Amino acid sequence: MSEILRMTPGPTYVTERVRKAMAMPILNPDMEEAFFEKYKSTQKLFQKIYKTEEEVLILSGEGILGLEAACASLIEPGDKVLCIDNGIFGHGFMDFVKLYGGEVTVFESPYDEALDADRLAEFLKKNHDFKLATLVHCETPAGITNPVDRICPLLKSYGILSIVDSVSAMVGEPMEMDAWKMDVVLGASQKCISAPPGLTLVGISADAKKAMKERKTPVAGFYLNLMIFEGWYEKKWFPYSQPVSDIFALEEALKVILEEEDIEKRHRVLAEATRKAVTGAGLSLYAKSGHASTVSTIVLPEGISFSMLKDEMLEKHGILIGGAFDYLGNQVFRIGHMGENAREEKLYRTLKALHHSFTALGMKLKESMHERFVKEMEGII
Numbered sequence: 001m002s003e004i005l006r007m008t009p010g011p012t013y014v015t016e017r018v019r020k021a022m023a024m025p026i027l028n029p030d031m032e033e034a035f036f037e038k039y040k041s042t043q044k045l046f047q048k049i050y051k052t053e054e055e056v057l058i059l060s061g062e063g064i065l066g067l068e069a070a071c072a073s074l075i076e077p078g079d080k081v082l083c084i085d086n087g088i089f090g091h092g093f094m095d096f097v098k099l100y101g102g103e104v105t106v107f108e109s110p111y112d113e114a115l116d117a118d119r120l121a122e123f124l125k126k127n128h129d130f131k132l133a134t135l136v137h138c139e140t141p142a143g144i145t146n147p148v149d150r151i152c153p154l155l156k157s158y159g160i161l162s163i164v165d166s167v168s169a170m171v172g173e174p175m176e177m178d179a180w181k182m183d184v185v186l187g188a189s190q191k192c193i194s195a196p197p198g199l200t201l202v203g204i205s206a207d208a209k210k211a212m213k214e215r216k217t218p219v220a221g222f223y224l225n226l227m228i229f230e231g232w233y234e235k236k237w238f239p240y241s242q243p244v245s246d247i248f249a250l251e252e253a254l255k256v257i258l259e260e261e262d263i264e265k266r267h268r269v270l271a272e273a274t275r276k277a278v279t280g281a282g283l284s285l286y287a288k289s290g291h292a293s294t295v296s297t298i299v300l301p302e303g304i305s306f307s308m309l310k311d312e313m314l315e316k317h318g319i320l321i322g323g324a325f326d327y328l329g330n331q332v333f334r335i336g337h338m339g340e341n342a343r344e345e346k347l348y349r350t351l352k353a354l355h356h357s358f359t360a361l362g363m364k365l366k367e368s369m370h371e372r373f374v375k376e377m378e379g380i381i
Contacts, residue, residue, distance in 0.1 A: 014194055305330055
């Protein structure tokens with residue numbers, strides 16, 4: 001069988017151009033000036049993507065590292081923290097907050113809808129004594145994007161710092177760190193950036209950095225302390241050895257992104273066509289609102305389990321689709337249309353295989369998914 005087409009919501013396809021960059025001769029990250037300049041130039045590319053003048057750090061570790069590092073660096077025992085919860089990852093932030101001694105207040109919202117910024121505004125009128133708030137830009141399991149452009153300025157109006165998990169949104173969804181008054185923005189290399197897994201990207205505002213510096217207690221850890229990078233360029237010193245090849249690949253992936261005229265539009269158009277293709281065939285989306293441009297979460301029809309669908313797709317068509325976990329386990333399947341996976345030909349092939357797989361599993365579809373997808377992309381419907 002030919003190479004598997006992995007249409008999960010990350011890790012995404014890595015282009016040959018990025019793979020070649022990863023194979024470049026290694027530099028000594030502690031001794032060679034060239035590597036410090038490489039890190040700095042990659043950092044500047046990220047500032048363009050984050051739309052920020054603030055510092056952006058590249059950390060060695062998967063995206064979860066950033067979530068915990070942000071909490072470890074900002075939270076002191078007894079700090080009041082608002083956890084904005086409308087999904088698995090929003091809920092999961094609470095574990096990190098509690099781990100570092102924060103006192104949690106939860107703002108709960110339905111898991112199948114985008115966060116209601118107006119309802120949050122009403123809540124904050126009476127409850128706003130918080131040092132910081134945690135929230136998720138894109139709840140990947142549910143396929144929902146939250147309106148961080150409204151939520152973060154709202155939090156800032158009360159002097160509340162924001163920690164935003166944008167791992168599955170950044171690049172594929174609009175994001176403006178400075179204009180939206182975001183304080184700590186977290187990303188990762190393996191989603192819309194389409195670089196190999198293993199790097200966390202952290203944007204840190206001046207307000208967040210000030211709060212870290214003014215802590216009364218030390219950070220409970222070394223690797224998770226974001227302030228250990230302070231002055232790295234001036235000192236020509238990193239707190240630990242950097243993943244040189246990963247950063248080479250990351251820089252090239254960022255160049256690819258910035259060369260594209262409107263990458264957010266590509267994600268949005270393909271996502272809309274994908275959703276219309278699956279719903280036109282008779283399937284249902286899990287989310288009622290706030291549909292993400294980077295991932296679609298689709299309800300499994302009665303009588304068809306995820307393992308049945310996954311095996312049919314993989315064994316007969318060579319395509320890997322995503323499942324879900326926690327409360328969504330065996331309830332939905334997911335198509336990742338992010339980064340290099342958000343390409344028309346890949347989604348056409350995926351939808352065609354889905355159509356044949358559901359038919360083989362005994363489901364009668366209302367129309368052809370892949371044919372509807374083509375019509376949507378051509379603007380026929």
